Amino acid sequence: MNYAMTTPYWNRVAPDGTWLIDKWTKRPLGPPPGEDLAAMRAGLGRQYGEVPRLWPHYTCEIDDDRARHGEASTEQKAEHAALALYGLHQQSKSISMHRPDVRLGRALALLRNSDKFSQKAIDDRVEAAATTTTPDALLIRLRGLVDLLRTINQPLDYDHLMRLIHNWHYDDGRRAARRQWAMDYQVWKQKSPGDQAPTEP
Numbered sequence: 001m002n003y004a005m006t007t008p009y010w011n012r013v014a015p016d017g018t019w020l021i022d023k024w025t026k027r028p029l030g031p032p033p034g035e036d037l038a039a040m041r042a043g044l045g046r047q048y049g050e051v052p053r054l055w056p057h058y059t060c061e062i063d064d065d066r067a068r069h070g071e072a073s074t075e076q077k078a079e080h081a082a083l084a085l086y087g088l089h090q091q092s093k094s095i096s097m098h099r100p101d102v103r104l105g106r107a108l109a110l111l112r113n114s115d116k117f118s119q120k121a122i123d124d125r126v127e128a129a130a131t132t133t134t135p136d137a138l139l140i141r142l143r144g145l146v147d148l149l150r151t152i153n154q155p156l157d158y159d160h161l162m163r164l165i166h167n168w169h170y171d172d173g174r175r176a177a178r179r180q181w182a183m184d185y186q187v188w189k190q191k192s193p194g195d196q197a198p199t200e201p
Contacts, residue, residue, distance in 0.1 A: 006059035008079065009036070010086050010098035010158040017099040017155055031094050040087025044143060048072035048080040057083055078166035081139050086158050089146050099155035104164060105184025107149055107156035114152045122148075126185060130178055135168045 012020055012029035019028035039053035049055070049072060060075045072080075089097040112122040125148075129141030142165075149156065164181070167173030 008059050008159065008162070009040075009057045009083060010090075010096075013096045013098055013100070015100050017096050019096060030096055032090060037087045037091050040083045041091065042087075043080055043084035044088065046080075046084075048076045054080070054083065074166055074169045077135070077169070078162050081135070081165050082158050082162035085139075085142060085146050085161065088143065089150050089156075091150070093150070093153065095153060095155075097150070097153075097155045098158045100157055100159070102156050103160045103180070103184050104156055105181045105186075106188045107154050108145060109185050109188030110154055111145075111149055111152060114154070116152050117148065130181055132168075133174070135165060138165065138168050 009032070012032070014020055019030040021027065022029055036057065039051065040057065042051045043054050048058075058076065058079060060073065060079045062073075062076075086098065108122065108126050111117070112119050112126075125141070125145060129138060129145060132138040132141060142161075164177045167177040
C-alpha cells in the first residue's frame with residue numbers, strides 16, 4: 001500500500017491512548033472537534049469523495065492513473081471507511097477511541113467479556129462480519145460492532161482497521177485478515193479481561 005506521509009486523523013494519541021500535546025499550544029490534540037467527527041460520520045454508507053466536508057481529512061496519496069478516470073484507489077476507499085467509522089466511534093467521547101496495538105479481534109473479545117451483552121450475540125455478530133466476502137458487506141457489519149464498542153468505551157487501532165478494510169478487497173488479503181482476526185478474537189476472549197475498557201473521566 002502506498003500511503004501518504006501525512007498522519008491519519010486519528011493518530012493524535014500516545015501508545016497508551018492518551019492525547020498527544022501540541023508542541024506550540026501545549027494543549028492536548030483531542031478530543032477532536034464535533035464538526036470534524038460529524039463530517040466523518042456523514043461518510044457512513046457513502047463512497048470516497050461523496051462528502052466534501054470529509055475531503056480535508058483524507059491523507060492517502062492520489063493514484064494519478066485512477067484519478068484520471070474518476071476512480072478511487074483501494075487505499076483511498078479504506079481510509080474513507082476507517083474515517084467514517086472513527087467519526088462514529090469517537091462521537092461525544094473525551095477519551096481516544098483510537099488505541100495503537102488494540103486490533104479489532106482483541107477489542108471485540110473485550111466487548112464479549114464486558115457482560116454488557118450476551119456472549120452468544122457478540123459471537124454471532126463477529127461471525128457475520130468475519131464471513132462477509134465484500135468490503136461493502138464488511139462495512140455494514142463493522143458499523144454495528146463499532147457502535148457496540150462505543151457503548152463500553154472500548155478503543156481499537158484504526159491504523160490496523162484501515163489495513164484490514166484494504167485487505168478485504170482482495171481474496172488473499174481477506175483470508176489473511178480473517179485468520180489474524182480469528183486468532184486475536186479466540187485468544188483474547190478466553191482470557192479474563194484484565195485489560196478492561198476505559199471509562200470516561
